[in-house]
Amino acid sequence: MGNKNTGKKYNEDFKKMVVDLYNSGNSAKDLSSEYGVSEVTIYTWIKKFSPMETEDGTSITSDEIAKMKKEMLRLQEENENLKKGSGQICEKVKTTELIKVLVDLQDQHDTQTLCGVLGIAKSTFYQSFKKTESNRERENKQLTKRIKEIYRESKMRYGAPKIHNLLEKEGYNVSVKRVQRLMKAAGLFSIVKKKFRPQSSKTKVMERENLLDQDFTTSTINEKWGADITYINTLRDGWCYLASVMDLHSKKIVGYSFGRKMTTDLVISALNNALDTQHTREGLILHSDLGSQYTSEDFQKLCETRKIKQSFSKKGCPYDNACLESFHAILKKEEVNHVTYLDYKTANLAIFQFIEGWYNRKRIHSGVDYKTPQDIEDQTKTA
Structure with a gap:
C-alpha cells in the first residue's frame, strides 16, 4: 500500500462516492489502496455518510442528525426570543397589519404556530384572510x-x-x-450557461470545403446534420468522450456514441447509430470540425458509401458548427456540470437519460417554436 497524502482535501461528492462503493461491497482496504485515502479516514466518512434506518423505515445519516439537532436548538432559541417580544409588539400593531404578516409567512410556516406567536385566533385570521386576499x-x-x-x-x-x-x-x-x-x-432561478470562449490552435490543418457556410436553414428532416465531440470526466475512468450527431431541422440528437477514447471508431459508431434510426436520402450534408476522426479515411469511406456529403468548419471557427456547440453547452449546463460521475458506466447511463429521456423528448426548444425535437420529427413525418 502506498503512502497516503494526508494533506489532500476531498469534497463531499468524493467522500460520498467512496462510501457508496464501500456500501456496495468494496472493502475499506481496497478503497484505501485505489483512492489513496487512509482506512481511518474512510471509516470516518462511512460513519458520517452511511444511512441509518429510523423507526418509520426511512434512512438518515449521522451528519444529517447533527445538522437537525443544531437547527432545533437555533429554532428553540428564536422561538423563546420571539415569544418574549411578540406580546408587547402585538399590542401596538393593528390586527389587519398582523394578518398581512401572516399571509406573507403562510407558505413558510405552520398557520396555527404563527397565530399563536402573534396572539391571533385562528378563526379570526381565516375570516380576515377571506376578506383581504385579492x-x-x-x-x-x-x-x-x-x-x-x-x-x-x-x-x-x-x-x-x-x-x-x-x-x-x-x-x-x-x-x-x-x-x-x-x-x-419564490427563489427560483434557472441554471446559467457559461459563455463559450473559442480556443486557438497553432497546429496546421488542411482546409476542406465548407458546404454549410453557417446556413443552418432546412426544409425537412435529414437534410443537414451536424457532428461533434465533447469531453466528460469521471472519477475512476478519467476523461470519456461523447460523439453526437444532430438533425439541424428538428434539433434532435439522432445518433451518439460514448467511449473511453476519442477515436475514429467513436464517430463512426455515432454516425451508424444515426443512420440506423433515420431514413436518409442521397445528398445529406454532414457538417463537422476538422478533427482527425472526421477527416480519417475510414470515416470518409462510410460517408461516400452512404452518399453523404461532408462539410467542414473553418479552422478555429466554432460558429460554423454552432448547433452542436450549443447542444454540448446545454448538456454541460443542465447535466454534466452538476454531477460527479464515478466511472464510465454511470456517466454513460446519465448521458443516455439526458439525451433520450430529456433532451429529445421532453425539453422544449425556442429555436423550434417551443416544441421538442421529437415533436418536430413526428410532425414532419406525418405532414
Whole structure:
C-alpha cells in the first residue's frame, strides 16, 4: 500500500462516492489502496455518510442528525426570543397589519404556530384572510404553485421564457415579466450557461470545403446534420468522450456514441447509430470540425458509401458548427456540470437519460417554436 497524502482535501461528492462503493461491497482496504485515502479516514466518512434506518423505515445519516439537532436548538432559541417580544409588539400593531404578516409567512410556516406567536385566533385570521386576499393574490398563489411544479419537473433547467410558454399552452393568461417576478419571489432561478470562449490552435490543418457556410436553414428532416465531440470526466475512468450527431431541422440528437477514447471508431459508431434510426436520402450534408476522426479515411469511406456529403468548419471557427456547440453547452449546463460521475458506466447511463429521456423528448426548444425535437420529427413525418 502506498503512502497516503494526508494533506489532500476531498469534497463531499468524493467522500460520498467512496462510501457508496464501500456500501456496495468494496472493502475499506481496497478503497484505501485505489483512492489513496487512509482506512481511518474512510471509516470516518462511512460513519458520517452511511444511512441509518429510523423507526418509520426511512434512512438518515449521522451528519444529517447533527445538522437537525443544531437547527432545533437555533429554532428553540428564536422561538423563546420571539415569544418574549411578540406580546408587547402585538399590542401596538393593528390586527389587519398582523394578518398581512401572516399571509406573507403562510407558505413558510405552520398557520396555527404563527397565530399563536402573534396572539391571533385562528378563526379570526381565516375570516380576515377571506376578506383581504385579492383575486390577484389568489391567482399569484395558484400560478406560483404551477411554476414550481414545472421548475421541478425540468430539474431547475427552465427559466421564465420556457415556463411562460408552457403556462400559455395550459391556458394561463400571464406575461413573461409576471412569471419572472413570481419566480424571483419564490427563489427560483434557472441554471446559467457559461459563455463559450473559442480556443486557438497553432497546429496546421488542411482546409476542406465548407458546404454549410453557417446556413443552418432546412426544409425537412435529414437534410443537414451536424457532428461533434465533447469531453466528460469521471472519477475512476478519467476523461470519456461523447460523439453526437444532430438533425439541424428538428434539433434532435439522432445518433451518439460514448467511449473511453476519442477515436475514429467513436464517430463512426455515432454516425451508424444515426443512420440506423433515420431514413436518409442521397445528398445529406454532414457538417463537422476538422478533427482527425472526421477527416480519417475510414470515416470518409462510410460517408461516400452512404452518399453523404461532408462539410467542414473553418479552422478555429466554432460558429460554423454552432448547433452542436450549443447542444454540448446545454448538456454541460443542465447535466454534466452538476454531477460527479464515478466511472464510465454511470456517466454513460446519465448521458443516455439526458439525451433520450430529456433532451429529445421532453425539453422544449425556442429555436423550434417551443416544441421538442421529437415533436418536430413526428410532425414532419406525418405532414
